[in-house]
Amino acid sequence: MTGANTAINLSVFGIFVLLTLYIVYRASTRNVSASDYYAAGSSFTGTQNGIALSGDFLSAASFLGISGAIAVNGYDGFMYSIGWVVAWLIGLMLISERLRNTGRFTMGDVMAFRMRQRPVRAAAANATLVISLFYMIAQMAGAGGLMALLLDVHSAVGQAIIIAVVGIVMVLYVLVGGMKGTTWVQIIKAVMLILCVTLMTIFLIGKFGFDVSAMLDRATQKSPLGEAVLSPGVKYGGSGLSKIDFISLALALLLGTASLPHVLMRFYTVPNAREARKSVVWATWMVAIFYSCTLVIGFGAMALVGTEKITSAPGGENSAAPLLAFQVGGTVLLGIVCAVAFATILAVVAGLTLTASASFAHDVYANVIKHGEADPRDEVRVARITAVCVGVLAIVGGIAANGQNVAFLVALAFALAASANLPTLLYSMFWKRFNTRGTLWSMYGGLTSCVLLIAFSPAISGSKSSVFPDADFAFFPLSNPGIVAIPLSFLAGFLGTILSKEPADPAKQSEMEVRGLTGIGSGLR
Amino acid sequence: MxxxxxxxxxxxxxxxxxxxxxxxxxxxxxxxxxxxxxxxxSEDFRALKRRVTRFIIPATLLFLTWYITFVLLSAYAAGFMSTPLFGTVNVGLTMGFLQIVTTVIITMAYARYSKKRLDPQVEKVRALAETDEELA
Structure with a gap:
């Protein structure tokens, strides 16, 4: 897959980048105030934002990682798809409307609403930065692997250059376009991605005479595992411990989605709670269609390309979808699929950069350092500088993590989000007594326990697929820490609250509850 | 304040x-x-809260139980999940796909319920506190 192929890939990709940069530039002419930069002036409709939400959420991990995981592990890869669809119900019913009504720009706005501002905002910013960086590094690592396959770049230096280019383009999106530009990038990308997977799915099912059973039958013949790929347990069925790992993964997927900082921040780009709800409805439809398609694409790749060919390809598991595209549509379809995958990485990383920079500028700079009295222009300037710093960190991290399994790395970011943010958000919205100490304990408790458990897990050391395969300091046996860290964070929040003598502020609690449900006092209509 | x-x-x-x-x-x-x-x-706000919880608590319990059942069956009842249903399509794959279907159904049900039962009540409560800021 070289020569003319590379030219097609590069030109499709180049056209996408130029087109989106132009749109970002056009969208951004009046991009001056903090509200414009962080929340696009809350001017998007629910439908637009819903499509952008799905764009922000459907990362390279979803497209390349999941179709690959299904193509290699069958049923156990399918688990990711289910968790990531069902999770949107939490966002819909518990989070989106209340978040829109109580906050302005960041997750910290909501968490600090009825607490002492500075410590809580600092904690929220810390969590946002750690989660975003983790997620971003996973995406950047995916970009490296994808390029290995697409452009036939095999040298470490070549891949590092590509990762750096991705990083620079995404920082450009954020600097030039702010939230408005980034949202348009997400919308374009989401539409491209959904069209691409839907058409591929229809084509694949058609190839098997619209008979899913026949496709699965063929897939089992092409997999070294045979019939077993259609049943649970290929990857996680070995021992009692790996079953717990499976449950842990399932929990992190379910509870992490609606607490990812870049997903939460999207709810501020719409004018009111009704539009926020509509966003989630749209996003749920897009996500449901997408993941139903990944099932067909994954098993289709198993049937038509074969598991062995996928695992031995340069990008490993991540190459299933591109290889399938090449098989059914030749170089042109491969070029399109790759460009879509690349656009996906670019857009998601831009969304994360924006979130991380907003969190630092709005929560840390404006509220912790300047005590809430920063000049909005300075705040935006700080946000832009942060975006550049975050971009550099992500490039360095991405180069270091190059070659890791993307879906797996992302699942760790979900575990972090689920344990640091979800308990805090739920407690602060639904538990009257919850106070500042409880907030800090649940956030830092969840975040640090999760980071430590990851550091001492088989994901980092002690096995062949670890980041450091030669060292072994894996004291913690599970590769996903969710099942321990999430309950721990709930417990920490509870204990912190009841052990603190400081009572919750009842006036603020009334305000938050009334405002959360009705929007009274938020100035939203 | x-x-x-x-x-x-x-x-x-x-x-x-x-x-x-x-x-x-x-x-x-x-x-x-x-x-x-x-x-x-106020009575109007309490009524709103009751209407909200009347939907989200049962719905949340329902989808959580359904999802956790699916996960636990996948982990500990692999034999049952691999029972074929239609051709090679087995119980597990069907249940997994049904998770996606139920998610969409609950989403649409909530959207409908909010529009019919919650939004009008929100307007009622908001009318209690129309301030200059909001009328502007």
Missing amino acids: TKALPSVSRPAQPGFAAFDEPRHSLLIDGDGEPDFGAIQT
């Missing part, structure tokens, strides 16, 4: 409004800010 000043509010009660009273009972404090404490205890 509720003020110490007694508010000009009264709890919203149905019926017996005098003609010369304002159309809405304004739950606004002395500074023209919404009186959140009074709104929180």
